[in-house]
Amino acid sequence: MRNRDRGARVRVPSVVALAVVLVVVVWLPGARASTYPPLPLADDRGFLGNLSAPYLAPGSSGSITFTLGDPLSVEMTSATLSLEVYAFNGFPGNATSVLPVASAPVLSNASGSGSTVVVSVPLLDSHGTYHGSVSVASSATTPSGTFAIRASLSFVANSTTYLLESRGWFTAAEWAAATELPNGSATLNLTTLGVSGVLPETAVLVEESAFPWLLAGVLGAAFLLVGVGAWVYFRRGPSSSSGIRSADVDHQAPNALGSKRTKDGD
Numbered sequence: 001m002r003n004r005d006r007g008a009r010v011r012v013p014s015v016v017a018l019a020v021v022l023v024v025v026v027w028l029p030g031a032r033a034s035t036y037p038p039l040p041l042a043d044d045r046g047f048l049g050n051l052s053a054p055y056l057a058p059g060s061s062g063s064i065t066f067t068l069g070d071p072l073s074v075e076m077t078s079a080t081l082s083l084e085v086y087a088f089n090g091f092p093g094n095a096t097s098v099l100p101v102a103s104a105p106v107l108s109n110a111s112g113s114g115s116t117v118v119v120s121v122p123l124l125d126s127h128g129t130y131h132g133s134v135s136v137a138s139s140a141t142t143p144s145g146t147f148a149i150r151a152s153l154s155f156v157a158n159s160t161t162y163l164l165e166s167r168g169w170f171t172a173a174e175w176a177a178a179t180e181l182p183n184g185s186a187t188l189n190l191t192t193l194g195v196s197g198v199l200p201e202t203a204v205l206v207e208e209s210a211f212p213w214l215l216a217g218v219l220g221a222a223f224l225l226v227g228v229g230a231w232v233y234f235r236r237g238p239s240s241s242s243g244i245r246s247a248d249v250d251h252q253a254p255n256a257l258g259s260k261r262t263k264d265g266d
Contacts, residue, residue: 036163038190039072044197046071047153047164048081053202054136056105061137064107064149064202068132070124072157079121079155083107083134086115086168087148091207103141105204107149109134124155136204144207151199164197 046069054062064083070076088101099115107117121130150168154161167175170193178192190197 035191035194036196037160039162039164039196041188041190041197043071044164044199047197048151048199050131051151051200051202053149053204055205055207056136056138056142057208058138058142058144058206059140061135062204063133064136064204065131065133068119068121068124068130068153070126070128073126074157075126075128076124076155076157077122079124079153081119081121081132082116082152083119084116084150084152085147085204086150088143088145089148090143090145101143101147103139103143105136105138105142105147105206107134107136138204138206142206146203146205148201148203150201153199162196164199165193165195166199166201168201169195 048066049069050065050067052066053064056062066081068079068081085104085107086099088099088104104115106113107115109117109119111118111120117134119132119134121132124130148168151166152169153164156162170178174193178189179187181187188198
């Protein structure tokens with residue numbers, strides 16, 4: 001019998017696992033109505049980095065790991081990171097669904113458990129980092145496939161509240177309106193999205209197969225075809241209207257700009 005614990009130690013790169021949710025983005029509701037002051041796009045990579053999710057066999061568990069950073073020139077307070085399982089892409093067969101899915105993986109930490117978990121960090125010094133993890137467990141009846149996980153981060157800096165969200169919080173129409181110019185060129189309009197910045201996403205792969213990396217390779221190819229344009233504009237750093245200077249520290253953060261949908265959105 002297969003050793004289920006072995007699967008929990010194999011990690012799927014976040015930029016690879018993200019591609020499978022592309023087919024379900026159009027089903028999700030819209031983004032939040034509130035508008036938050038934009039931050040420099042160059043800083044987006046510094047807020048949530050090293051985001052990694054496990055490969056799980058049904059019935060096994062593992063951890064989603066991440067690094068929260070403060071790339072700003074001022075301290076961050078009341079930082080709250082939310083991670084949520086929000087979409088499912090079945091394998092084999094490519095059956096797709098918005099949650100709830102029976103026996104979907106459950107996230108948990110000291111604050112609670114369920115499809116959503118919240119991590120609170122009261123204070124982060126300028127250029128400081130916080131390394132964290134969230135447990136994720138599947139059941140024996142969890143279906144094979146990819147479970148997409150979106151992220152949301154709010155914090156206060158200079159007495160101003162900021163909000164960053166991942167691709168999964170926006171519908172396909174909202175994302176297209178904010179990321180494509182009339183001539184077809186790529187852009188990223190945070191004011192249109194109503195957020196301060198964009199975060200990466202990840203996904204948990206549940207599969208009995210002994211060859212998870214073969215599937216990961218297929219997903220990676222799909223991501224490259226669809227998401228390459230997002231990488232171009234995400235790495236640009238337009239000036240910020242927030243009054244906060246961009247940090248020099250470069251935290252690595254996989255980009256999910258072209259592959260996710262949301263609670264409301266995509």
